[in-house]
Amino acid sequence: MAKINSCLKCLFVFFNIVFAIIGCLLIFGAVKASVYSLQLSALGAPGLGWMWVFAIGVLGISCLGIYAGISEKELALKIFAGFMAAGMIIMLIFGIVVLVMRNKIRQSFGEASSQVAESFMGDEGFRSFLDQLQEGGQCCGLSSAGDWGDRIPDSCRCRPGLDGFGGFGTFGHSGCRDKPAGSTGPDKIYQQTCGQLLISVSDFLFNIAMGLTFGFAITAFLGLLATLLMIHQVRRHQRAGASNMAMKGY
Structure with missing residues (x-):
């Protein structure tokens, strides 16, 4: 029984x-x-x-x-x-x-963010990583485009006609803006910084981790x-x- x-x-x-x-x-x-x-x-x-x-x-x-x-x-x-x-x-x-x-x-x-960017940008390996992240993540700079000094890489290039509606952004990036005055590189760059992207991604991952642990x-x-x-x-x-x-x- x-x-x-x-x-x-x-x-x-x-x-x-x-x-x-x-x-x-x-x-x-x-x-x-x-x-x-x-x-x-x-x-x-x-x-x-x-x-x-x-x-x-x-x-x-x-x-x-x-x-x-x-x-x-x-x-x-x-x-x-x-x-x-x-x-x-x-x-x-x-x-x-x-x-x-x-x-x-x-x-x-x-x-x-600015102090963190300054310390990281001195490392050549991190600069290469950030350059690849900008192209895939549709962002520019860690805390701002000025992190690159007066030479903005082509990975920051923003194309409003393809990536956004008149530069106002789509799902994925917040739009385009003019490059900093006195710098060389693409005329239009991504408005979103990679620091903001990393914070968003880390928040997403932390929220998943919290959901799993409390679940x-x-x-x-x-x-x-x-x-x-x-x-x-x-x-x-x-x-x-x-x-x-x-x-x-x-």
């Missing part, structure tokens, strides 16, 4: 299978990203160790949940509930950290509630079985 409600059990196992698949996809992504880990580390990005830990953790805990749901063993359910509680707390902490980092990056870049926290909370309910049903079944045995013995 089943100890747990069949609908709750099927739903519990189904969601753990979904998260096991997500864990496998995260591991696959970590394998693919490891090819570029050396280049990312050279740019100061964090290593991929955290991604491996998270991916393996999601897969392992999901497999534990599948086993606990199918076997209906109280000990396995208790262990899974403990992981859900710990995961909920960790995801909440990560979400708060991501939120603080987003605000700090936005504030620091907004307050010291996982809510999911862990719901998983914890479902597990506690299943433990209660298992205990009730055990008490009922013990009562029946006692009555038979009597």
Whole structure:
């Protein structure tokens, strides 16, 4: 005789299978990203160790949940509930950290954009990166077109007839403007700076990260509630079985 409600059990196992698949996809992504880990580390990005830990953790805990749901063993359910509680707390902490980092990056870049640009523009590798970013991102300069001095590169060239409606912009860039006085290069350049583009992209990525962390926290909370309910049903079944045995013995 089943100890747990069949609908709750099927739903519990189904969601753990979904998260096991997500864990496998995260591991696959970590394998693919490891090819570029050396280049990312050279740019100061964090290593991929955290991604491996998270991916393996999601897969392992999901497999534990599948086993606990199918076997209906109280000990396995208790262990899974403990992981859900710990995961909920960790995801909440990560979400708060991501939120603080987003605000700090936005504030620091907004307050010291010219100083940041001056320090970065001295690096030839960054100048090459910015030149490529301008062409694809439809922007000019890090904080302003003046970051390039009196020689504006051709990647800043803006074509109102093709990229915008009369220079008022389209989806992708904010329009065109005249080049700074006394500088050489294209007459019309992109009005949007690459710093604004990078802030927009970082905000987008941080918002995705916050959505994932808080989403996982809510999911862990719901998983914890479902597990506690299943433990209660298992205990009730055990008490009922013990009562029946006692009555038979009597």
